[in-house]
Amino acid sequence: MSATLILHEDPCSGNCYKIRLTAALLGLPLERRFYDIRKGETRTPEFLAHVNANGRIPVLQIGERFLPESNAACWYLADDGSCRLIPTDRFARADMLRWMFFEQYNHEPNVATLRFWLGIIGEAGLSDAQRAAIPAKRTAGDAALALMDEHLAAHAWFAGDSVSLADIALYAYTHAAGEGGFDLAVYPHVTAWLARVAALPDYVAMD
Amino acid sequence: MSATLILHEDPCSGNCYKIRLTAALLGLPLERRFYDIRKGETRTPEFLAHVNANGRIPVLQIGERFLPESNAACWYLADDGSCRLIPTDRFARADMLRWMFFEQYNHEPNVATLRFWLGIIGEAGLSDAQRAAIPAKRTAGDAALALMDEHLAAHAWFAGDSVSLADIALYAYTHAAGEGGFDLAVYPHVTAWLARVAALPDYVAMD
Numbered sequence: 515m516s517a518t519l520i521l522h523e524d525p526c527s528g529n530c531y532k533i534r535l536t537a538a539l540l541g542l543p544l545e546r547r548f549y550d551i552r553k554g555e556t557r558t559p560e561f562l563a564h565v566n567a568n569g570r571i572p573v574l575q576i577g578e579r580f581l582p583e584s585n586a587a588c589w590y591l592a593d594d595g596s597c598r599l600i601p602t603d604r605f606a607r608a609d610m611l612r613w614m615f616f617e618q619y620n621h622e623p624n625v626a627t628l629r630f631w632l633g634i635i636g637e638a639g640l641s642d643a644q645r646a647a648i649p650a651k652r653t654a655g656d657a658a659l660a661l662m663d664e665h666l667a668a669h670a671w672f673a674g675d676s677v678s679l680a681d682i683a684l685y686a687y688t689h690a691a692g693e694g695g696f697d698l699a700v701y702p703h704v705t706a707w708l709a710r711v712a713a714l715p716d717y718v719a720m721d
Numbered sequence: 722m723s724a725t726l727i728l729h730e731d732p733c734s735g736n737c738y739k740i741r742l743t744a745a746l747l748g749l750p751l752e753r754r755f756y757d758i759r760k761g762e763t764r765t766p767e768f769l770a771h772v773n774a775n776g777r778i779p780v781l782q783i784g785e786r787f788l789p790e791s792n793a794a795c796w797y798l799a800d801d802g803s804c805r806l807i808p809t810d811r812f813a814r815a816d817m818l819r820w821m822f823f824e825q826y827n828h829e830p831n832v833a834t835l836r837f838w839l840g841i842i843g844e845a846g847l848s849d850a851q852r853a854a855i856p857a858k859r860t861a862g863d864a865a866l867a868l869m870d871e872h873l874a875a876h877a878w879f880a881g882d883s884v885s886l887a888d889i890a891l892y893a894y895t896h897a898a899g900e901g902g903f904d905l906a907v908y909p910h911v912t913a914w915l916a917r918v919a920a921l922p923d924y925v926a927m928d
Contacts, residue, residue, distance in 0.1 A: 568827070568868055579812060583819040583826075590815035608788055608797035611818075615790040618826045620775070643857075650850075661775055 517577030519591075520545040522565050525721040526634055527551070528626055528686035529584035530572040535682050536588040538718040540598060552635070584686075585614045588679045599679050606674035613672045613680035616658075617687075624655035625694060626687040633693030652695070659691065659701050666703035670710065677714060685711045690720065724784030726798075727752040729772055732928040733841055734758070735833055735893035736791035737779040742889050743795040745925040747805060759842070791893075792821045795886045806886050813881035820879045820887035823865075824894075831862035832901060833894040840900030859902070866898065866908050873910035877917065884921060892918045897927065 519537070521544050523530035537544045549555040549571055557569045566573045566582045573580050574587035581587050592599040601607045628651050631640055662684065665672065672680035689708050691698055698705055711717070726744070728751050730737035744751045756762040756778055764776045773780045773789045780787050781794035788794050799806040808814045835858050838847055869891065872879065879887035896915050898905055905912055918924070 567871060568823070576812065581812070581815055581819055583822040585822050586815050586819035589818050590811065593811055593815065604797065604800055605783065605786060605788070608793050608800065611796050612788055612790040612793035615792050615822070615825055616775070618822055619790075619829075622826075623830070643853075646850075664774060 517579075518545065518575075519543065520547060520575035521587075522547045522549065522573040522575060523571050524549050524551045524556075527571060528629075528690060528720070529622070531720045532584045532682055532686045533572055533574060533587045533591070535686070535718060536591050536599065536679065538716050539677075539682070539714060540591055540594070540596075541716065542591060585618060585679070585683050588682060592679055599677065599682070601674035601676075601678055603674060606678075610673035610678045610680040614683045616661075617680075617683045620654065620661075621658040621684065622687060624651045624658060625691050625696065627651055628655060628694035628696070629687065629690055630694075632695055633690075655691070655694070655696060659688070659696060659698075659704060662688070662707075663701040663703045666707045670707070677711070681707075681711055686720075724786075725752065725782075726750065727754060727782035728794075729754045729756065729780040729782060730778050731756050731758045731763075734778060735836075735897060735927070736829070738927045739791045739889055739893045740779055740781060740794045740798070742893070742925060743798050743806065743886065745923050746884075746889070746921060747798055747801070747803075748923065749798060792825060792886070792890050795889060799886055806884065806889070808881035808883075808885055810881060813885075817880035817885045817887040821890045823868075824887075824890045827861065827868075828865040828891065829894060831858045831865060832898050832903065834858055835862060835901030835903070836894065836897055837901075839902055840897075862898070862901070862903060866895070866903065866905075866911060869895070869914075870908040870910045873914045877914070884918070888914075888918055893927075 519542060521530065521533055523546060525548065534544060551571065555561065556571050562569055565580055568582055570582060572584050572587060573582045574590060576590065581590055601610055628648065631644055671677055672684060685708065688704060726749060728737065728740055730753060732755065741751065758778065763778050769776055772787055775789055777789060779791050779794060780789045781797060788797055808817055835855065838851055878884055879891060892915065895911060
């Protein structure tokens with residue numbers, strides 16, 4: 515890989531951490547540029563014009579090109595022909611993407627949002643609408659964790675026979691779910707899988 | 722492709738239609754099994770045990786294996802080495818996935834949900850919580866459509882130089898956005914792109 519890789523990120527974001535963890539497992543150097551989403555630093559005119567018109571981090575910069583969406587950035591890094599984090603089997607590869615779409619649709623909007631609201635902003639800083647949305651997000655987040663636990667009761671990893679991007683995508687906010695008030699102790703297969711991910715060679719922790 | 726392909730679907734779902742459209746553009750035969758999500762037919766014990774523990778459609782059945790998540794199913798169909806709907810360039814391939822994750826995170830929960838609530842259930846059938854969520858979903862849905870319009874002002878397709886799965890994923894609910902009360906006339910580049918998709922050889926319409 516010749517182009518310089520720059521991660522535009524907020525270190526408190528699990529979506530950004532996914533990319534750091536993927537790069538670490540692949541042995542790729544990443545430059546890091548920091549933004550504070552609580553201060554609106556990803557909504558400035560300059561950020562919208564030059565980094566991401568969607569006003570969101572993470573964005574992976576590859577030379578002069580910009581790639582938003584955490585799971586797409588992880589895919590780019592791993593799509594190097596080495597097959598270390600993307601299965602070679604056609605069904606397993608699609609099944610990996612299946613869990614990555616599940617992560618963005620069923621898991622992140624609940625597990626990550628409650629961590630952000632309760633663990634980072636704090637309940638006193640929430641709007642009435644946010645406070646009213648907590649019970650539904652609690653239920654949906656627990657449903658996502660229960661589905662993961664059911665899968666992990668019979669499988670060591672989410673797709674195929676070894677660690678893949680699906681595990682990295684789901685690990686990021688699952689291992690921090692306690693900060694959002696989720697009780698991981700009731701998901702023993704999830705807990706065992708979290709330990710397997712953390713024991714991978716070249717693993718890096720979230721800041 | 723030797724295994725029989727069966728689509729477990731509700732014909733009113735744009736997520737299901739994505740898979741039908743992908744298969745049509747690739748010339749692949751699909752068997753269809755119908756469920757009515759409004760009658761809870763994807764939450765029965767049999768469906769949860771044998772088709773999808775997440776209680777959702779679409780599910781693509783490939784022989785004896787089941788693949789949930791619409792965008793993952795589209796990927797499976799197109800990942801046949803032909804490169805007809807998945808770009809060969811590494812950046813363009815990741816950029817295609819970027820728009821597919823954007824679709825599931827920023828577009829579908831707003832544009833598709835308002836179509837389901839207002840165009841299929843009907844406003845009289847909504848709960849108070851659903852009714853209260855409409856303005857935020859309207860704003861977020863319009864933001865997603867505006868971002869698409871900005872991209873399409875400078876590009877014919879979402880990723881790379883030709884039609885890809887990103888276009889199919891975004892087409893499904895965008896072309897039906899009027900049913901949810903969105904005014905597509907204010908997005909001229911989106912409107913022109915919708916016509917390009919509908920003019921593709923072997924295109925099929927939503928039921």
